[in-house]
Amino acid sequence: VTNRRPLGQPTRHTAVLLFLLVTFTGSDASPIETNDELADDVKSVCYEQLYLEELAKLLKWNEQRTRNLDQISADAQQYKIASLIADRMENRFLYMVRCHKFRRLHQENKAWVGKANGDVTAPPLVISEHIGVLKATKGLAKTTLKIEANSVHGNGNAKNNIRIQLTQTTGSKELCTAVKNLTQISESHDKIKLMQLKNVKLSDRKAMEKNLFDKHVTITGLSSCTAAACYTSPFTTAITNCARQATSTLTGA
Template identity: 75%
Template sequence: MTARKPTWRTAVFLFLLASFTGSNTSPIETKDELADAVESVCYEQLYLEELAELFKQGNEERTTNLEQISTDAQQYKIAAVIAASMEKHCLYMALYHKFRRLHQDQTQRVKQANADVDAALLAISEHIGVLKATTALAKTTLKLDATSVHGNGNANNNIRIRLIPTTGSKELCTAVTNLTEISESHDKIKLMQLTNVKLSDRKAIEKNLFDKHVTITGLSSCTAAACYTSPFTTAITNCTRQTTSTLTGA
């Protein structure tokens, strides 16, 4: 897993965007015990989904607060117009200008903060999609197509075998729906303490995808080897079809 340090801005929730690949193998410090308890793709998916929701809420709250400042400024301006005395008129006008300046000062900050969080959300959402695809594909296995789709293209020294994917039953990990399933003692994301977000390296995730192999049976005389470590030309050496058998695939 890899991570990138976040950027902190005034009046903004923590903005963080983790990179997907990298050579930094040192331990990643998140400052969040729940994040440190993530041990599987399923845990990671739930954690990131909950984190994304917190980011969205932060954007909404900042936008709402900024709009409220503008509304308050206009209300003070109206109050100044209908004030019963010059003293109150001056008071309301002072408040109007104070809130108007506050709105001007915060507008760009909120805009930049929301843009930063949107960038993090985009990357996190993309990674969640990768995790979902991984858990789905991890159940996929390959089998020999039983229909008439095999042949040798009018050659006498090769055969092309078609493989088709099929959904298996072995799950990559157990799906979780509550953060307490990740950690009973730390069931909340410490957003304001979080310093890094850990994302699984995509190259490592690829190792969880389905096995790309098919086994041909009905052969004889093959050179036995305990491990699956031979190149194809070596593995097929001396293999012949048994005269009393039919080749089958699995």
């Protein structure tokens, strides 16, 4: 019995669109007319994973921006403390001026940074989650089924059936060819153009389920089965007329 799928074929034809609602410039900009060419060249699950990992790195500038704002606030507090403990009036005045300058800088940027933080928080979370799904899919796609070698088979006191226990093991056939550099996705586009990125295609998770467990178990030692050249029959049809050979032992692989 097998659940077949074409190995190595990407699920891009069933892709969904993730619109990155990111304010890259911090102001109302004109609509992006052309998409990032490298994003358009992503045509396999392996390409998709690498592209999203590199994109996630670029979006981390949001964290750095937040830290910079926090540093401005900390600097303002330091100058305030310095003004209070300064031993000379001119130093107190100088430190207090700097304190007010940093506070004003903090206030001017706080609202904009807060809005930008909200704009870029959701996409990285979605990207990170989807990268995890891709990694799991690639791992499960290598999983192969085999008949359990331990004593776990039987018929539960029935004389007309047998239950065969299957187990999973890691196979060697990859879902797609792994890539490490963006140039392996496209030789002509080796960088993500963040300012041109208007959408990213993500493989449909429902479609990715078809990539799992493309394996089968074959029972040998039978006779009288109806011969068919292709593996296109439902189970009940495929097993029609099958019987155990009188002098053979049933085996599975």
